[in-house]
Amino acid sequence: MLDGMDKFGLTEDQKLMRDSLGKMIGRLLPPDVALRMDEAREFPEEAYQALARAGYMGLLYPEENGGLGASMEDFTFFIETVAYHNTQLASAYLTSVLYGGRHVQVAGTPELRDEILPGIIDGTRKMAFCLTEPDTGSDAASIKTRARADGDDFIIHGHKMYITCAHVADQLIVVTKTDPDSGHRGITMFVVDAKAPGVSITPMKTLGRRTIHANTVTFDSVRVPAYRMLGTINGGWGQLMLGLNLERICLSASAVGNMQRIVDYASGYARERVQFGHPVSSYQAVAHKLVDMQIMTDAGRGLTYRAARLLDADADCSQASAVAKIFTTEKNVQCADMGMQVMGGAGYSMDHMMQMFWRDSRVGPIGGGTNEILRNVIGKRMGLM
Template sequence: MMQTTNFFGLSEEQMMIRENVLELLERVMPREKIKELDKAGEFPFEAYQALADAGWMGLAYPEEFGGAGGSNKDLAVLIEAMAYHYGGIATAYNTTIVYAGMHICRHASKEVREELMPKIIDGSAKLALGLTEPGAGSDAASIQTKAVRDGDEFVINGQKLYTTCAHVADYLIVVTKTKPGSGHKGMTIFLVDAKQPGVTIRPLDMLGRHTTHANEVFLDNVRTPASWMIGEENEGWKNLMDCLNVERMCIAAVGAGNTFKILDYTLDYAKQREQFGRSIGKFQVIQHKFADMRMKAETNRLFLYRVADLLDNGQNAVMETSMAKVVATENNFEVANMGLQIFGGAGYTTAYDIEMMLRDARIGPIGAGTSEIQRNIIAKLMEL
């Protein structure tokens, strides 16, 4: 359990969410298992299915789709707790349930929702979102993957890059151009069977997040039914924007939970490690690092729950979710870096988890819209 966190403001039900998910993950995914999976680069299948079996995959989906109809704050609490245990399992959850699954929930046809939502919720269908390309990272409107109608199907050709969890996905949410040369206005999103001929997925060797690593995805004359279009033709950009607030909130939740984990983990070490006849936590230089780490961790949580409340109140909190994403991910990495410094030479070995925490945290300010892009958004909304 979190040692340093003040839980004021959470309902009794939200406290139960936190306690139940932490108890489950501690049982099915102990620390030695996490290290084993990280070293092998293996997806946390057992923990993922355990979360599904416990009903957590449906928390944020409407009851009409078999979900629990939970609030944004419920979702934030759940993901924060998962990330406190291990950031990788929270990323695995987010990839299917939020980044890709929200497109199915909000914009797919009734038939696609009825077919796929139960499989997402019971854990039998994993998804990945294919947006970034070799020539289109921050400039997402410049994607080149094309979809051309052929009767009742669309034929898709192109390449996606850094597609998280594509290697274990049953379905891909693929962002394409159906009207080349028209920028944002010509984008269309499709559901694609990841196992069909023409889809080639190659894992990438990444610095961190080894259990939910990124992949290259090649689409060579891949056919998908026109009925699997997500939303309207040429309106994909609007749908992407519609899902971004929740996505950024959930990324902030990963940063918030993981930052507190690093804080608690390093605090335990500092109380036990002795130099010059006393624990290193007794030295003021170390105490000040912990004071800074605690302030950063608390700031993450304040931003996270603030944006969750705004979204639950129906606010279009684009600026606030962008700020939360920047603050939580940058603080996450900074606290991991400070934690490794406190561990000293021991932290640079694989004997302790702090080196893995540092590697895993580094993607936060890069993925799903860099910190620089988020700052552009914030400045634009300030009418600069």
């Protein structure tokens, strides 16, 4: 297990992290429990709280905000390790810590940071990030959710969808238009109480990642105090862009963790499954599939950690993070499909984990900026567009 991660050359702290996470998540989310919770669409609360008790919720934040100030490489390794054991748990973690709390840590007032970050770190507060709308996804500058000033408050009206973990969130980061005619220059972000009057949240039924849910969120004249604005009015676009490289690296790490789990899971099955008197892993047609899956995983890991190291060095990693996100999420889908083929009917059965790996992988090329948009980003940097 985790052979690919062993070969990467881990620090002693990373080895300790890997071993402690493996024992903890393996105990709380063994395959039978993970499958049952996925079928029941049940949030992995016990495992989430275990991460908080172990101090992992503070990895990303600097020490002055109560965090641990981990390097980007260490944080990447953490996400890969959690995703290896359960990619849905990794996504639940990122939703609160990165998509929610990171915006508060970077752009919130000291009072807002003091109010929100301690709860994220100790696990008593969850967050969700509300950007996508029914008519706007990749074109974020065209969102229609409005926030208008009303005395010392703002009134928010609009509709969001595909919002991960909103159904369990305590606060929502809501991306709004405060100047409807100014494109990306009219965007402002707010922290909104998920239970505030006028907020309604409805879980959606999706193909995969069913324990963490996508949700629709409606804001019907929701009143928000002006001090819960993040950054400056009409300055939200810069805040959105600030975290993109970090987000892409984390999504890449999650995909790599899932890929390694798929390789290990399918390989274990192929060694045990006997056909014509031999384990199916001994047949070249099967062995080469598994080898190709490991090659994809190792290549994705290299791209991901290269981007993380660039970010740690405060170097431009925009292209590197886009390349890593495209490669890893697309190869994750391919790897899961090949794992299904290796396992045959067992892979297609709901009694095995492979079908869940396959379903969970498919959102990767869509979420966090579609891979088509990221190809445009790379093309522009190459001087092609």
